[in-house]
Amino acid sequence: MTGVQTCALPISPQLDINAFREFAAKNAGDADRGKKIFENPQGVGCIKCHAAGGTGGKVGPDLVGIGARYPREELVRSILEPSSRIANGFDTGVVSTADGKVITGVLKLDSPEAVELMLADGKLVRIAASDIDEKSRSPVSTMPNGLKDGLTLQDFADIVAYLEKLK
Numbered sequence: 001m002t003g004v005q006t007c008a009l010p011i012s013p014q015l016d017i018n019a020f021r022e023f024a025a026k027n028a029g030d031a032d033r034g035k036k037i038f039e040n041p042q043g044v045g046c047i048k049c050h051a052a053g054g055t056g057g058k059v060g061p062d063l064v065g066i067g068a069r070y071p072r073e074e075l076v077r078s079i080l081e082p083s084s085r086i087a088n089g090f091d092t093g094v095v096s097t098a099d100g101k102v103i104t105g106v107l108k109l110d111s112p113e114a115v116e117l118m119l120a121d122g123k124l125v126r127i128a129a130s131d132i133d134e135k136s137r138s139p140v141s142t143m144p145n146g147l148k149d150g151l152t153l154q155d156f157a158d159i160v161a162y163l164e165k166l167k
Contacts, residue, residue, distance in 0.1 A: 017080050023153040024076045024160050034162030037155055044150045046159070049120070049143065052166055057122055059106055060143060061087045068167040075163045079156070082143035092138040093117050097131050106142050110135070 038046040039055075049059040056062075066075065077084060086092070093107030095115055103125060105117030115135055116126045120142060148156055 017148065020080060020148050020151075020153060020156050021076055024072070024157045027154070027157045029154070029157035029159070029161030031158070031161040031165040034155075034158035034160070035165075037151070037159055038162055044147050044159075048122075059118055059120060059122055061090055063163060063166055066166050067164040072160060072164060075160050079159070080148060082141040082145060082147075083139060086141050090142070092140055092142050094136050094138050095127050095132055096134040097127060098133045099131070103127065104138070104142070107137065 037043055038050075038052065041048055047056040049057040051057060051062040051064070053064055070078070091107045093105060093110065093115060095103045095117065097103065103117055103119075105119045105125065107115070108118050108124065109116035109126075112129060114126050114128050115132060116124055118124050151159070
């Protein structure tokens with residue numbers, strides 16, 4: 001066989017990041033429905049990491065006022081590509097310990113004495129400098145990629161509408 005033939009299969013809109021971007025650009029969404037999706041810990045679980053209006057997690061930035069600070073396109077990008085721009089104070093730290101563990105979380109403290117990381121479950125872990133074998137900052141956000149995979153196109157537009165309303 002001299003070559004391999006490939007067949008380009010169409011990507012399901014549910015998997016295509018651009019389908020989400022385009023749908024959100026053309027559809028305003030329902031902010032009240034978006035709030036319910038945002039606050040549902042069984043769904044994509046935004047509320048587990050982000051607070052909005054004093055309720056929610058502390059792993060990610062508090063989103064109060066985000067609709068006043070960023071245009072719709074930036075809100076869309078932040079959800080679809082969380083590592084493209086990480087908010088100040090929410091860098092991802094990776095620590096390898098002397099006993100072979102690797103701990104990843106939001107870097108809360110990096111001092112000569114210790115490193116503190118907030119894990120995805122909101123637990124703050126302090127690692128003494130004497131227990132650290134290696135430490136680094138990761139360019140990858142602790143906000144996972146692929147959150148859209150648990151959403152319909154309409155769900156996504158609704159969440160963006162809710163974020164826009166947070167002024």
